[in-house]
Amino acid sequence: MHRFFIEEKQIDDNKIKITGSDFNHIKNVLRLKIGDEIEICNGQAKEYCCIIDEIHTNEIIAIIQQENKSNTELKTKIILFQGLPKNDKLELIIQKAVELGVFEIVPIQTKRTIVKLDKKKESKKIERWNGISLAAAKQSKRGIIPKVKNIMIYKEALDYATSQVDVVVIPYEKATNMKATKEIIDNLNVKTVGIFIGPEGGFEEEEIKQAVGQGAKPITLGKRILRTETAGLSIISILMYRFEEE
Structure with missing residues (x-):
């Protein structure tokens, strides 16, 4: 229908x-x-x-x-903080993240972000990104239309996450303790989770320290290095399975 x-x-x-x-x-x-x-x-x-x-x-x-x-929404809201990738990769990320059940998407500007948008281009991009979210929400029969927020700088995004979510996880290529990661995910009995994903090149160590200083939990997604468009969808898929109800 x-x-x-x-x-x-x-x-x-x-x-x-x-x-x-x-x-x-x-x-x-x-x-x-x-x-x-x-x-x-x-x-x-x-x-x-x-x-x-x-x-x-x-x-x-x-x-x-x-x-x-609607019975298509996850019991825990997932907010994706996505480092701006090159080209049109964010369009694919938005589409698939919405299909997987994300609640909100926040594009973020980090130290290794290559893409730079002026305000006029940003406004048009945000409008397009929200149109992609709407189309994906229709296709996947979502009960809500996940909002794509305006682009935030990294510190602004951390502050927003601190005020909006119960737990922040941040996949990091130098994180190695899979047992600790599984324990973190297994114990996510919260209402809202924030996920921080870096752009191409990932996060700088100082950014990870900054996130940890505000309560974020570094996790590993395995021994393989994932592209930015793969990492976010990977952890969202894991959390979707974790939070899906009967």
Whole structure:
């Protein structure tokens, strides 16, 4: 069943008004008709099974048949703090991280970050990245649309993590104690976890010390050196398995 996200203001009693790009997609791309079923989510883990009731020039009216709470969200929120990679790697990272269940993505500027964006380019990138998150959320039937935040410098990101998450883990190529890593992951009985991933070239030692000084836990992802686009998805996959409920 095709899935769409709406805002609460689009709901009126048992009817939902669909406009804009979703209207165009339903009418002109999918060519759905009156009587066809669609799935609508309010972006806050509430889902509505609906039937298309009216198709007008600029809007579609859907009738709510059933209301449910989304069961696709993890019990623990995962926030990914991703060092800005080169080229379009972040687009792939966002897409796959959303599919895997991440709650929020924060692009970060570190000492080894090569990419530099001015404010105008950053604004366009953030808009595009959030569009990729929306598309991935629809495809994977998420109950929310994970937000891609504005780019933060490293210290700003650490401060944000300290205020927003219960535990921060930071995969680091010089971390070697797999037993300690497994114990950390096994004992993550928290509501929110932050993951810090470096860009190409990883973190500098001083950045790791800075993170540890603010309570972050260095972990290892094994004996192999992973690319930045692999490392984050690797630990998110591990945590997804850890936090997934029946």
